[in-house]
Amino acid sequence: DISTLDYKTSHTSHTFPGLINIGAFVPRLVEPGSVDFFEVTKASTSAGFTTIQILPYGTDGSILNEESLSAAQANATGAAHCDYLMSVAASPSNIAEITEDLQAETKALFIPSTNLTDRNVNAVTALAAHFASWPSDKPIITDAKATDLGSVLLLASLHSRSVHIMNVTTRDDLLLIALSKEKKLKVTCDVSIYSLFFTREKFPGSTCLPSAEDQAALWKNIHVVDVFTIGSTPYQLALELGKEAKAWSGIEEAMPLLLSAVGEGRLTLDDIRQRLHDNPIRIFDIPEQAHIQVEVVVNRRAPLSRALDGWSPLDGKMVSGGIHRVVVQGQTAFLDGMTYSLPIGRDVTAGVVPARAVDRRASFSVV
Amino acid sequence: DISTLDYKTSHTSHTFPGLINIGAFVPRLVEPGSVDFFEVTKASTSAGFTTIQILPYGTDGSILNEESLSAAQANATGAAHCDYLMSVAASPSNIAEITEDLQAETKALFIPSTNLTDRNVNAVTALAAHFASWPSDKPIITDAKATDLGSVLLLASLHSRSVHIMNVTTRDDLLLIALSKEKKLKVTCDVSIYSLFFTREKFPGSTCLPSAEDQAALWKNIHVVDVFTIGSTPYQLALELGKEAKAWSGIEEAMPLLLSAVGEGRLTLDDIRQRLHDNPIRIFDIPEQAHIQVEVVVNRRAPLSRALDGWSPLDGKMVSGGIHRVVVQGQTAFLDGMTYSLPIGRDVTAGVVPARAVDRRASFSVV
Ligand SMILES: [Zn+2]
Ligand SMILES: [Zn+2]
Ligand SMILES: [Zn+2]
Ligand SMILES: [Zn+2]
Ligand SMILES: [Zn+2]
Ligand SMILES: [Zn+2]
Ligand SMILES: [Zn+2]
Ligand SMILES: [Zn+2]
Numbered sequence: 001d002i003s004t005l006d007y008k009t010s011h012t013s014h015t016f017p018g019l020i021n022i023g024a025f026v027p028r029l030v031e032p033g034s035v036d037f038f039e040v041t042k043a044s045t046s047a048g049f050t051t052i053q054i055l056p057y058g059t060d061g062s063i064l065n066e067e068s069l070s071a072a073q074a075n076a077t078g079a080a081h082c083d084y085l086m087s088v089a090a091s092p093s094n095i096a097e098i099t100e101d102l103q104a105e106t107k108a109l110f111i112p113s114t115n116l117t118d119r120n121v122n123a124v125t126a127l128a129a130h131f132a133s134w135p136s137d138k139p140i141i142t143d144a145k146a147t148d149l150g151s152v153l154l155l156a157s158l159h160s161r162s163v164h165i166m167n168v169t170t171r172d173d174l175l176l177i178a179l180s181k182e183k184k185l186k187v188t189c190d191v192s193i194y195s196l197f198f199t200r201e202k203f204p205g206s207t208c209l210p211s212a213e214d215q216a217a218l219w220k221n222i223h224v225v226d227v228f229t230i231g232s233t234p235y236q237l238a239l240e241l242g243k244e245a246k247a248w249s250g251i252e253e254a255m256p257l258l259l260s261a262v263g264e265g266r267l268t269l270d271d272i273r274q275r276l277h278d279n280p281i282r283i284f285d286i287p288e289q290a291h292i293q294v295e296v297v298v299n300r301r302a303p304l305s306r307a308l309d310g311w312s313p314l315d316g317k318m319v320s321g322g323i324h325r326v327v328v329q330g331q332t333a334f335l336d337g338m339t340y341s342l343p344i345g346r347d348v349t350a351g352v353v354p355a356r357a358v359d360r361r362a363s364f365s366v367v
Numbered sequence: 368d369i370s371t372l373d374y375k376t377s378h379t380s381h382t383f384p385g386l387i388n389i390g391a392f393v394p395r396l397v398e399p400g401s402v403d404f405f406e407v408t409k410a411s412t413s414a415g416f417t418t419i420q421i422l423p424y425g426t427d428g429s430i431l432n433e434e435s436l437s438a439a440q441a442n443a444t445g446a447a448h449c450d451y452l453m454s455v456a457a458s459p460s461n462i463a464e465i466t467e468d469l470q471a472e473t474k475a476l477f478i479p480s481t482n483l484t485d486r487n488v489n490a491v492t493a494l495a496a497h498f499a500s501w502p503s504d505k506p507i508i509t510d511a512k513a514t515d516l517g518s519v520l521l522l523a524s525l526h527s528r529s530v531h532i533m534n535v536t537t538r539d540d541l542l543l544i545a546l547s548k549e550k551k552l553k554v555t556c557d558v559s560i561y562s563l564f565f566t567r568e569k570f571p572g573s574t575c576l577p578s579a580e581d582q583a584a585l586w587k588n589i590h591v592v593d594v595f596t597i598g599s600t601p602y603q604l605a606l607e608l609g610k611e612a613k614a615w616s617g618i619e620e621a622m623p624l625l626l627s628a629v630g631e632g633r634l635t636l637d638d639i640r641q642r643l644h645d646n647p648i649r650i651f652d653i654p655e656q657a658h659i660q661v662e663v664v665v666n667r668r669a670p671l672s673r674a675l676d677g678w679s680p681l682d683g684k685m686v687s688g689g690i691h692r693v694v695v696q697g698q699t700a701f702l703d704g705m706t707y708s709l710p711i712g713r714d715v716t717a718g719v720v721p722a723r724a725v726d727r728r729a730s731f732s733v734v
Contacts, residue, residue, distance in 0.1 A: 124517060125539050128546055150491060151517025151543075157524045158550040172492050179495055183525040 011300035013324060014269050018050035018292035019255075020280040022190065023166055023229035024084070027247050029058030030071040036247040037072075038343065041081040043248035043308060045341040046334040048255050048294040048323050049276075050082045051286060051348065055232060056089040056110050063088050065097035069105060073347070080345030081333075083289065087141070092126035095133065107284065107349045108164075109134045111142035111152065124151055131155045139284050143167045153180050153187060162186035164283060167231050169195050169210040171217030178224045188283050190227035190275075191218055193254050194234055196261070198313055208236040219266065226283065228275040230254050243311035253314050255296060256304055259321025263299050287352040295325040307337050378667035380691060381636050385417035385659035387647040388621075389557065390533055390596035391451070394614050396425030397438040403614040404439075405710065408448040410615035410675060412708040413701040415622050415661035415690050416643075417449045418653060418715065422599060423456040423477050430455050432464040436472060440714070447712030448700075450656065454508070459493035462500065474651065474716045475531075476501045478509035478519065491518055498522045506651055510534045520547050520554060529553035531650060534598050536562050536577040538584030545591045555650050557594035557642075558585055560621050561601055563628070565680055575603040586633065593650065595642040597621050610678035620681050622663060623671055626688025630666050654719040662692040674704050 021044060028034035036058075044052050054072070056063035063069050069086065076084060085107040088098060098109070109130060134140055136159075143166045144152045153176070156163040168174050168189050180187045196219065199212045210218065218225065234250020258276075261267040280286055298321040304314045305322065326334040326341075333341035388411060395401035403425075411419050421439070423430035430436050436453065443451060452474040455465060465476070476497060501507055503526075510533045511519045520543070523530040535541050535556050547554045563586065566579045577585065585592065601617020628634040647653055665688040671681040672689065693701040693708075700708035 124514065124543050128543065147491065147514040147518040150519070150521045151514040154517045154521035154524060154547075157521060158547060158552065176491050176495070180521075180525060185525070 012298045014296050014298065016048065016269075016273055016294040016296060017277050018289040018328075019048045019276040019294055020051045020053070020286060021049040021230050021251075021254075021276075022053040022227060022280050022284060022286075023055055023192070023231040024049075024052035025055050025058075025230070025232035025235055026072075027059045027235060027245070029054070029056075029075070030061045030063065030068045031058075032071060032074070034060075034075045035079070037076045037084075038079040038081070039247040040251070041076075041079070041084065041343075041345050042339060042341055043251040045082045045326060045328070045345075046307060046323070046339045047251045048296070048326055049230075049251070050289055050292050050294075050326070050328060051084070052082055053085040053107060053280075053284065053286075054087060056087045056106075057112060062091075062112075063106075064091055064094045066099065066102055069102060073105075076345075076347065079343050080347075081341045081343050082345045083287075083348045084345055085284075085286065085349045086347065090127070090130045095126065095129045098130075098133070103135055103138065105349060108139040108141050110166075111140065111144065113142065113144045113148055124155075127151065128155055131159050131161070136161050139164055141166050145170065145173055149173050149176060153177075153185060156187065157185055160186075162188070164227075165189040166229065167192050167195070167233065168218070168225070169208075170214045171221075174218060174221050174224055178221060181224065188226040188279070189224065190229045190231075191225050192231040192233040193228050193257055194231075194237060194250060194313075196228075197257050198237070203237065203241060203313070206237055206240045208233050208240060222267075222271070226275065226279045228254075228258065228272070237313065238311055241311075246308070246310035248308050249310060249312075252306060252308060253304065253312055256314070256319040256322040259296055259298050260319045263301075263320035269298070285351075287348050291327075291329045293325070293327040294323065295327070297321055297324050305337050307339060379665045381663050381665065383415065383636075383640055383661040383663060384644050385656040385695075386415045386622075386643040386661055387418045387420070387653060388416040388597050388618075388643075389420040389594060389647050389651060389653075390422055390559070390598040391416075391419035392422050392425070392597070392599035392602055393439075394426045394602060394612070396421070396423075396442070397428045397430065397435045398425075399438060399441070401427075401442045402446070404443045404451075405446040405448070406614040407618070408443075408446070408451065408710075408712050409706060409708055410618040412449045412693060412695070412712075413674060413690070413706045414618045415663070415693055416597075416618070417656055417659050417661075417693070417695060418451070419449055420452040420474060420651065420653075421454060423454045423473075424479060429458075429479075430473075431458055431461045433466065433469055436469060440472075443712075443714065446710050447714075448708045448710055449712045450654075450715045451712055452651075452653065452716045453714065457494070457497045462493065462496045465497075465500070470502055470505065472716060475506040475508050477533075478507065478511065480509065480511045480515055491522075494518065495522055498526050498528070503528050506531055508533050512537065512540055516540050516543060520544075520552060523554065524552055527553075529555070531594075532556040533596065534559050534562070534600065535585070535592070536575075537581045538588075541585060541588050541591055545588060548591065555593040555646070556591070557596045557598075558592050559598040559600040560595050560624055561598075561604060561617060561680075563595075564624050565604070570604065570608060570680070573604055573607045575600050575607060589634075589638070593642065593646045595621075595625065595639070604680065605678055608678075613675070613677035615675050616677060616679075619673060619675060620671065620679060623681070623686040623689045626663055626665050627686045630668075630687035636665070652718075654715050658694075658696045660692070660694040661690065662694070664688055664691045672704050674706060
């Protein structure tokens with residue numbers, strides 16, 4: 001870690017590598033002509049997230065087959081400001097549609113908990129079929145909770161394969177994951193950044209947030225948490241509270257929240273790097289990005305500076321850290337609240353893509 | 368197998384060893400002065416079940432601690448017509464009450480699904496604690512279903528211990544068990560005998576029975592089913608249909624139903640022996656009873672002969688087999704519909720108890 005202390009203001013600046021959000025929610029995901037890929041990826045780059053893994057479900061439909069994947073790909077092509085990975089959702093009925101071609105074009109199989117709690121379908125049997133047919137070297141992700149989580153972990157155990165649990169919100173689920181790790185099950189997990197800072201008690205009417213008691217357990221067992229994500233929680237929270245939900249909800253709040261926790265001594269900069277860079281790369285085999293710097297500042301107390309509109313739980317609140325500058329391949333993509341990024345994000349689902357010619361890149365530069 | 372064919376009537380008689388019902392429901396289990404132990408055990412002996420494992424929950428309460436166990440033991444002592452084993456129920460809050468003494472006095476830990484579906488408690492964490500503290504050489508039984516079943520199997524897998532799944536009613540659950548067996552998990556299961564012969568479609572309003580489709584799957588995968596039980600299904604069915612539920616509901620129907628299936632070629636006599644004798648003894652380490660003969664008849668079509676009152680789903684129906692005679696230590700306990708059994712059942716929870724002196728036994732004989 002290279003940190004410099006600014007003696008005039010006694011704040012600390014620090015440079016991270018390109019950060020990764022493995023749970024990027026794109027509301028209008030498969031709708032033809034949707035600009036949400038543009039919005040989400042632009043906000044992501046400005047917030048330091050230069051690679052994002054797209055959640056395969058939106059408000060308008062899910063990626064369940066070739067057709068819906070193509071629709072999402074079409075929305076992303078030429079519109080993405082950061083690198084992205086595509087994933088596919090498992091449903092009780094789409095096992096036959098997840099062809100080898102579709103597997104090759106997606107990074108992870110996502111098992112939404114909503115598809116598990118439909119007691120009218122043979123959910124566990126369908127799940128078992130997905131576990132049996134999804135390639136063993138590619139990740140399976142689920143946001144299953146409570147006893148549904150038990151079923152997923154059982155299938156992972158029976159098939160001796162790894163599984164990543166997304167958006168853990170309860171003490172119970174985290175302890176089951178801890179127990180499973182202890183017993184050498186190949187399980188990893190993440191929590192939504194909002195779940196670490198906001199509670200049901202603070203926002204009555206919300207169901208996507210943990211209770212204060214569960215949140216305390218997440219912090220107490222933060223060593224069990226491999227990854228931080230943005231997830232769909234910010235969007236859901238806005239909806240649940242009757243506020244304006246935006247494609248970029250929760251993205252620019254992510255690092256200011258985490259860096260404020262660093263200021264309070266609840267996290268270290270290294271904790272953040274592990275959970276937004278090292279572990280995502282290791283767990284999901286995400287290509288390392290070269291020549292990216294995310295310059296942040298810590299211990300500088302100020303109201304959250306926002307570049308985007310829409311409701312935020314941090315509106316009018318003080319934070320003590322944030323993004324100063326994002327540099328992508330020598331070009332400043334974000335600086336002091338202003339975005340200069342370009343729609344040059346690549347689909348890195350299948351691994352590293354050839355480097356862009358520097359002259360082609362330069363011709364797009366507006367900085 | 369020693370079978371004799373009666374040439375006059377062309378029915379077959381066959382002798383089984385003492386049969387075992389590992390899921391005996393005693394409605395008023397812990398109520399002081401309850402006569403249900405007397406009723407259930409008398410009906411069991413007459414029906415060929417000379418050893419029964421008592422389910423630790425009744426309509427009036429459960430065996431959850433020393434006090435409730437003592438209440439049940441007091442009801443059984445001197446009243447039981449067949450040998451019996453006691454078990455204890457796990458609740459999210461009784462982990463500390465399951466003392467070493469209580470463990471020694473009970474055969475199995477039963478995890479009722481109702482205690483798993485209370486989403487207000489940290490059910491999986493409580494369950495994990497029970498799995499960690501129940502002696503590894505004693506059985507754990509559960510009637511968990513769907514994703515709850517997944518959680519239980521996961522804990523069994525994580526703790527490398529065996530678990531018995533009681534009262535499987537769906538294709539989905541049976542296939543998850545089959546998959547677990549295939550993957551070398553130490554899991555066994557039973558189905559309630561009523562679930563093999565009655566359906567929700569046949570008795571609209573019932574929820575304890577399988578659907579016709581699920582029932583077909585139970586039959587198709589009958590090789591996965593280790594044990595048949597009577598369970599609480601007959602009692603529940605009567606309640607759900609607004610009929611008279613009795614302590615003995617479903618007991619005298621058990622063997623006529625199974626033997627009718629033998630007559631139809633859906634089961635063999637050996638299938639029954641395995642699931643009501645060999646496997647229960649092996650799975651639950653139940654003491655073998657000497658000098659017991661259960662003589663049955665197959666292929667003799669007649670209306671069900673009933674010695675007991677109360678509603679039966681077989682009322683007015685034909686069956687093609689039944690119990691002819693039950694002989695316990697040389698004494699006829701049941702013959703041609705008449706019961707001669709005595710309240711000499713022993714608590715065999717802890718294993719074999721010393722044989723009764725023959726002269727003491729003889730002095731009770733009324734045959
Ligand atoms: Zn540093
Ligand atoms: Zn394709
Ligand atoms: Zn790196
Ligand atoms: Zn500056
Ligand atoms: Zn025979
Ligand atoms: Zn005692
Ligand atoms: Zn035997
Ligand atoms: Zn006779």
